[in-house]
Amino acid sequence: MAANARESLHATESPRATAARPLDAERVRRDFPILSRSVHGKPLVYLDSAASAQRPLAVVRAVEDYELNSHANVHRGVHLLSQEATAAYEGARERVRRFLNARSTREIVFVRGTTEAINLVAQAYARPQLGPGDEILITALEHHANIVPWQMVRDQTGCALVVAPINRRGELILDEFRARLGARTRLVAAAHVSNALGTVLPVAEIIAAAHARGVPVLLDGAQAVPHQRIDVRALECDFYAFSGHKLYGPTGIGVLYGREQLLAAMPPWQGGGDMILSVTFERSTYNEPPWRFEAGTPNMSGAVGLAAAVDYLEGLGIEAIGAHERALLEEATAALERIPGLTIIGTAAHKAAVISFTLAGIHPHDLGTVLDSEGVAVRTGHHCAMPVMEFFGVPATARASFACYNTHEDVRRLVEALEAARKVFG
């Protein structure tokens, strides 16, 4: 009851008031049991949330409760469990709709993750209507998941894939983007936040420029959703894709938001149960969106976990999380810049809590191993963004990413571990 009372109180608070209440990261950490384990005999410092965030107890318990008490198949039986499972699954859809401020749950398609969301748009929106002479415009900052599906459409339809370049800070060059937006552009697909560098893209400008030419825009929001409030109506984007597991939710569940008119005009991309209204051997009638795009038994427990993650996130306050992470980003950036030989890759003016870097004389892979032995988990490699690595002339980087549960102590331990690495290779 107390929690509910607090929840309803929050609902009446203005975003400004929420932002003024700072995040108590030490308290937040207690919600994530995994953070109290040790790694190689040292307390874990988890700086790889951009790859996958940890789950709070609230998410684990929501999934457990569903599995233990309410599981059955959805949209099928008249029996009680099936009704409960359906209510839980469709309730999660409504929760996500509110989270994104979408107009209707018909605009919320559950998918496996961002990758599947983008593939859905590629195959069900782009492929049926594009042909030679048409162009898809992406940016040089994209994750492979926002490159390869479009290359597949290009090879299937004969359309062209056009790439808007970035500058040495890792920022999209807006003028170059606008210059590539032409009479032939049929779709723009861009990251909201770059996973490899942390750059926040100027999505309002991207969408305004594209819409001025009548071109729809898909945003890959995988790295944006955990850090800032997403309002798809304010953004006026046409498609928005994200994954549950970057948002403190389960893996195997994600969301494609699509404007209702667009989804309604799209053919299904996978056939099977649940996506049809009637089937004969001659023909089938397809279900309405969003179910038209959810063939087969969906990931119900994942959807329940995702809804719990959204509750958790909004309970902490997304603005408060963003402010907390910005403070850590500034602190870590300043501390890392003081380390001799350390180069930060990606120095955009507007960044999410991600720092990609190299350390002179130490390959990122070795750095990852030394840091791991110090209990510090970072990602090393090309971050599924090989074109970004190529642009900066590095085979790989180390990447530290911060989340709601990271602390000043984590930054201190990262710096200490980097000094240890310099000693090993000194």
Place this chain on the structure above:
Amino acid sequence: MELKDLYRDVILDHNRVPRNFGRLDAADAHAEGHNPLCGDRLTLTLKLAGERIEDIRFEGHGCAISTASASLMTEAVKGKDRATIRGLFDRVHALLTEPGGGAAGAELGKLAALSGVREFPARVKCASLCWHTLNAALASSATPVTTELPDEAPSALGERLTEKR
């Protein structure tokens, strides 16, 4: 799992000052190796005298383990014939992948410095890339070697390129 066991002095030394680094002009055999997961790239050039490797060079970029392993390998195989190299490959493979290192350490000389890699499963591919590349070069394979092929063709030495994990 001790970091010192992975980054032994021999490894750090060969990483800092790689031996036989570069490219042989007019090589009799060459091969390229690539580990797409960490971006390691390696080119081997060989001069052959019958069954023997008369000279060998490697170039490319990679982590300390892959650089040191390639450097140590070039020293170990120079002047050796194919049969001896095959034996070395087997022992290095066992050293890197088998519990206890297949008791191969004693006969390996400096190569035994790689025994610590075994305790770091994510790094085994770094150490073995150069050996697979050497196999490909000796087989005069024109196909680039990768650690990520789902089903590799057996090389001329009859080794499968997949790691035992």
